[in-house]
Amino acid sequence: MSARPPLRAAVVGAGRMGMVHGHLLQVHPDAELVGLVDRDAGLAEHLASQGLRAPLYPSVDALYRATEPEAVFICTPTHTHLAVVRECLARPTHLFVEKPLATSLVDAEAILRLANDARVMHAAGYVYAHLPVVQAAHEIMAKGVLGDVLRFTAHAYVSEVFGPKQGWFFQKEQAGGGVVANMASHLLFILGWLFGPIRRVTASTRSHFSRVDDSAQVLFTFATGVSGLLDTSWSVPGTQMLDYGLTVDGRNGTLVLGRERILLHLLVPADGHAAGWSEIHASELPADTAFDVSPHIGGEAFYRQLQTFVDACRSGVLPFCSLAEACNTQRMIEAIYASAAAGTPVEA
Amino acid sequence: MDAGQLVLELRPAESRHYASWTERLATVARFSRPDEIHTLCEEAHALGARAVLAVVDPPIREALLAFQRWRDVPVWAVVPNMFAFIRDLTDLGMVGAARARFTRLGPAAMVRTGLGAVTRLGAIRRRDFATGTTLVAEMELAGLRGLRVSRLFLHPQVTEIALAGGVSAVFTALADRAERLGIEAGIVTHNPLRAAAVLGRELGRFAAVVAPCNPKGYKMFPDREACEELYRRDPGRFIASEVTAAGAIAPEAALTHVRALGLAGAVVEPRVVEQAFRATTRASAEA
Numbered sequence: 001m002s003a004r005p006p007l008r009a010a011v012v013g014a015g016r017m018g019m020v021h022g023h024l025l026q027v028h029p030d031a032e033l034v035g036l037v038d039r040d041a042g043l044a045e046h047l048a049s050q051g052l053r054a055p056l057y058p059s060v061d062a063l064y065r066a067t068e069p070e071a072v073f074i075c076t077p078t079h080t081h082l083a084v085v086r087e088c089l090a091r092p093t094h095l096f097v098e099k100p101l102a103t104s105l106v107d108a109e110a111i112l113r114l115a116n117d118a119r120v121m122h123a124a125g126y127v128y129a130h131l132p133v134v135q136a137a138h139e140i141m142a143k144g145v146l147g148d149v150l151r152f153t154a155h156a157y158v159s160e161v162f163g164p165k166q167g168w169f170f171q172k173e174q175a176g177g178g179v180v181a182n183m184a185s186h187l188l189f190i191l192g193w194l195f196g197p198i199r200r201v202t203a204s205t206r207s208h209f210s211r212v213d214d215s216a217q218v219l220f221t222f223a224t225g226v227s228g229l230l231d232t233s234w235s236v237p238g239t240q241m242l243d244y245g246l247t248v249d250g251r252n253g254t255l256v257l258g259r260e261r262i263l264l265h266l267l268v269p270a271d272g273h274a275a276g277w278s279e280i281h282a283s284e285l286p287a288d289t290a291f292d293v294s295p296h297i298g299g300e301a302f303y304r305q306l307q308t309f310v311d312a313c314r315s316g317v318l319p320f321c322s323l324a325e326a327c328n329t330q331r332m333i334e335a336i337y338a339s340a341a342a343g344t345p346v347e348a
Numbered sequence: 349m350d351a352g353q354l355v356l357e358l359r360p361a362e363s364r365h366y367a368s369w370t371e372r373l374a375t376v377a378r379f380s381r382p383d384e385i386h387t388l389c390e391e392a393h394a395l396g397a398r399a400v401l402a403v404v405d406p407p408i409r410e411a412l413l414a415f416q417r418w419r420d421v422p423v424w425a426v427v428p429n430m431f432a433f434i435r436d437l438t439d440l441g442m443v444g445a446a447r448a449r450f451t452r453l454g455p456a457a458m459v460r461t462g463l464g465a466v467t468r469l470g471a472i473r474r475r476d477f478a479t480g481t482t483l484v485a486e487m488e489l490a491g492l493r494g495l496r497v498s499r500l501f502l503h504p505q506v507t508e509i510a511l512a513g514g515v516s517a518v519f520t521a522l523a524d525r526a527e528r529l530g531i532e533a534g535i536v537t538h539n540p541l542r543a544a545a546v547l548g549r550e551l552g553r554f555a556a557v558v559a560p561c562n563p564k565g566y567k568m569f570p571d572r573e574a575c576e577e578l579y580r581r582d583p584g585r586f587i588a589s590e591v592t593a594a595g596a597i598a599p600e601a602a603l604t605h606v607r608a609l610g611l612a613g614a615v616v617e618p619r620v621v622e623q624a625f626r627a628t629t630r631a632s633a634e635a
Contacts, residue, residue, distance in 0.1 A: 023512035027542070046475035051513015155369060159362060238376040240362040240431040245369060259365045260594045283566035283593040290570040292538035293512055295504045296363060296431075299538075300569070 006032040007094075007310050010069040012060060012084055013076035014038035014047055017098050017125070020293055021073045022052045024302055027291045030310050035063045060087045070094060071121075071313055078181075079174045082107045089118045094313045098125040100185050100333060101326040103176035108330035112323045121312045123305075123319050124326030126189035128244065130301040130308065132285035134190060137246075137257045141194050145270040146250025149195070152228035154246045156187040160234040165210045178212025180205065181333050184232035187244050191230070192328040193320065194248070195222040201335040202345040208235045218336055241297045352606070353613030355424065355558075355587065356392035356621060358385065358412075359403035363431055364617070365594070379618070385411035388618050391625040393419055401536070401558065401615055403429050403503065404492060412495055422498035424556070426536060427488040428481075430505040449487040457490035478517040481506055486525065499556060500526045501534045511542045516550060523553040534558065538567055540586070541578055554585070558615055561588035562597060563605045576609065583610040592620055599624045 009025050011018045014036050025033040033054040036047060044056040057063040060072075071094035074084050081102050085095060095115050101124055102108040115122040128134060141149065161170075161179075168174040175182055192198075200221040205213035215233035220226075228248075246257040253266035262280040269275050288307065289300035305321070312319040331348055339346040361379040366372035378384050385408055389400065393415075400415075401424040402408055412423055428449075453461060464486065465472065471479035485502060502510070502522055510518040519535065526533035532555035537543050540559035544551055551557070561579065565572030567590045579586045591602040591614050599620050606614045616624075 019509070023509060027512050043475075046477065049474070049477040049479075049515070050509065051477075051515045157369065238362055238373050240360065243366075243369060243372060258367055261367070281594070281596045283562075283564040283596040287565075287567075287569065291508075291512065291542060292567070292569050293508050295508060295538045295567075297505075299567075 004030070004314060006030050007071055007313055008032050008034045008067075008069050009071040009073060010035040010037060010054070010063055010067070011073045011075060012037040012063075012088065013074065014040070014043050014056065015075060018073070018075035019047070019050065019052065020302060021075060021096075021306075022047075022054070023050075024291070024293055024306050025073075026051070026053070027293075028303070028306055028310070029290070030314075031306065034067045034069050037063050060084065060090075064091060071096065071309070074098060077168045077174050078176045079103045079168075082111055085111045085114055089114050089120070092118050092120050094121040094309075095323070096123050096125065096309050097323065097326070099189070099326065099329075100176050100181050101323060101330050103173065105327070105330050105334040108323075108327045112327050115323055121309075121316065121318060122323040123309045123312060123321045124189075124323055124329075125305065126186055126321060126326065126329065127298050127301045127305050128186045128242070129190050129193060129321060130304040131259075131299070132287060132304075133257065133260065133262055133280070133282050136280055136285055137255060137262055138194060140255060140262070140264070140271075140273070141248070143271045145252065145264075145266065145273055146248060146255055147252030147270075149224070149226050149248060149250045151226065152191070152195075152246060152248045154187055154191065154228065154230045154244070156184040156230070156232040156242060156244045157236045157239055158183055158234045158242045159237050159239050161209050161214050162235060163209050170210045170212055172212050175212065177333065177337060178205075178207070178210060178214055179232055179234040180213055180216050180336050183234050183242060184216065184230065185329055185333060186242060187230065187232070187246070188332045189321075189325065189329045190246070191220070191228070192332060193325060195224060195226045197223045197328055198332055198335060198348045199223045200345050200347055201332070201339045203336040203339040205337070205340040213337075213340070216336060216340070220332075352611060353399065353587070354392070354395065354397040355399045355401050355613055355615045356389060356397045357401045357589070357615045357617045358408050359426070360405045360408070360429075360431065361618075363403070380407055382407045382410035382414065386414050388621060389415040389419075389421070392616070392621045393421060395621060395624055395628065397421070397616070397621070399424055399498070401501070402426060404488075404495075405429060405432065409492070409495070416496055423492070423495050424499040424501060424534065425489060425492055425495070425497045426501045426503050427485040428503055428506070429488065430503040446484065446487070449484065449491065453487060453490050454493060457493070461487055461490060477510070477513075478515060478521055481510070481518055482521045482525065485522070497531060499532045499534045500529070501536050501558070504536050504538065507535060507537050508539060511537065511539050511546055514546050516546055519547060519554070520550060523550070532556070536589070539569055541570065541574055544578055551585070556587050556612065557585055558587045558589050560590035561586070561606060561609065561611060561614075562591050562593040562602060564593045564596060566590055566593035566596065579609055579611060584612050586611045588614040591616065595619070
C-alpha cells in the first residue's frame, strides 16, 4: 500500500456502472469511496446491502455540503454528463466520466473545456483499452515495430438486441446512439489511441430491431493516411460479451489483436521481436491487479483503469485515457452518424 | 489426466473467449446441440472427470440429463445464469426477470418459492442484495429438477460483487440453503484471498473453492505467490481453474502443476478436454 492517503472519491449515478466503480473504490488500497449520489433515495438500502458503505446523497450539492471528494466518477445516463460535470466542477474535483463522453461532439468538447479550465485531472471509461494485451499492442505500434502503418480491419460484436428494446440506453437523445456510440466506441477509442485523429469517414448504419443503430460498417481514413474498415453489430448471435478484433498491416508486418493474445508477423526483426510469426499471450503480460470485479466482462481492466486514474490524480499528469482522447472518439462517433445520415463521405 | 478430482466446466459457449470470430461461431453453433455437449461430457469422463461444474442453459440441461442417465457424475450447479439474468433485466425489468424464472418452475417449486418470497417481502421491497440473489438462485436451482446436483455455487459475477462489498450474508445464505438441500456449497472466484478475508472461519462451510491456479500466475490476483500461499494452508479445499492459462500451457503440464501443489482437483474447460481426448486417442492408436 502507498504511504499517501487514499484518493477520496464519490460516484454520481448508482446504476450498474456506478456500483462497479463504487466497489472498486472500496477495494482499491489507494482509494476511498466517500459518497454516492443518486436521485432515487430508495436505493440507499439496496446499495448498503451490497456492501457499498458510503452515504447516498440526493444531489451533488448535498454531497459537497457533507464531504469533500477529491474526485468524482460520473456514471449517469450519457445525456446528463455535461450538466453533471458542470455541477461537479463547482469545486475543482478530478473527473472520471463513463463512456461515451456525451451525446454530441459539442457537449463532449464543452466537458473537456470545463475540465481543462478547472485544471483537474480527467479520464474516460473506455475500459477495454486497459487490458494488458491492448496496452502491449499500443506499445508495439508506438515503437514502430510494424513500420509505416498502412491499413486495418476491425470488428466489435455482441449478441444483445434481437427485438424492440426499452430504456434510456436505446434512445438516441439520451444515449447518443446505438451500437456505434455504446459498444463499438470501446474499439473506436482504441483505434483513435493507435492511429490519432480521423480525416474522412464513410459509413452506413442500420436499425434491425431497435430505434437506434443496431449495426454499422465504416471506412476510416486517418490524418496519418492509415485507412481501415470497422464492422460492428449488437444483433449477431454467438457472443454474450463484447467480442472485438483488430488486424493492422504495416510495411514491416501484421499485428492481430484478440482478447487473450497478440499474433505478430514481421518481415524483419524489430525491437526484440523476431521475424516471422510470434505470439504475445496475455499470460505473459503483467496484470497489476489486486481485485477482479468482473471475471467475464472487462476482467482486470477495471482495476487497471482505476489505478491509471489514481496515478494521474496523484502525479498531476493526464493519463492516456483523458477526456481529450475521449473527444477524439466522440469525433469518430459523430462523423459515422453524419456520414450514415448523409449517405456520403464526411470530412472530420 | 489426473490432478486429484477432475471437473468439467460447462457454461454457454457464448460466454467464452475465442481466438477468432470464425472459431467463436463454429464452437457456439456446435455446442448449441445437446448431443455435442453430451459427447464432450463423455470425453471428459473418459479422461477421468467425475463432476461437472455448470452454468445451465437449455442445451446444457438436456445434455446433462442424458449424460446422468448413464454416468454417476454429479453436477456442481452455478446459479444464477447471470448473462441470461442480465439480458432479462434489460428486456423485462427486475419484476419481469423474476416472473420469467418463476413461471418456468414446476407447481411444487412454485409453491415453495412463493412461500419463501412471502416471508421475505420486506427485504424484497428494500431490494436487499443477499435476499434478491438468494431468491433468484433458488428459482434457478429449482429449475434444475431432474439433475443430480451435489454442490451449489453462486455465479462469479455475483460472487465478486459480494466479495468486493464484503457481504458475507450472501454466502452464508447459500451455505444454509445447500445444507437444507443435503448438498454442499462452494465458491467460484478470481479473488480467493478476498474470499478468505471476507468469510474468515465461515470459509470452512464451503467444501470447494474454485480459483485460478497455473504456473504463469494468469488470473491469480493479487499475485501467484499470495494465492499459492493461501492454497497451501488448506489444499484440500481448493480446486484449480484457469489451469492452462487460456491455452498458454499444455494440459498435462497444467495438471502436473496442480498435483504438485496438492490441490483437491482441477476444473477443465471444453477445449482442454477435446485437446487432451484427441491426444489420448492418437496415442492409443499409435500404440
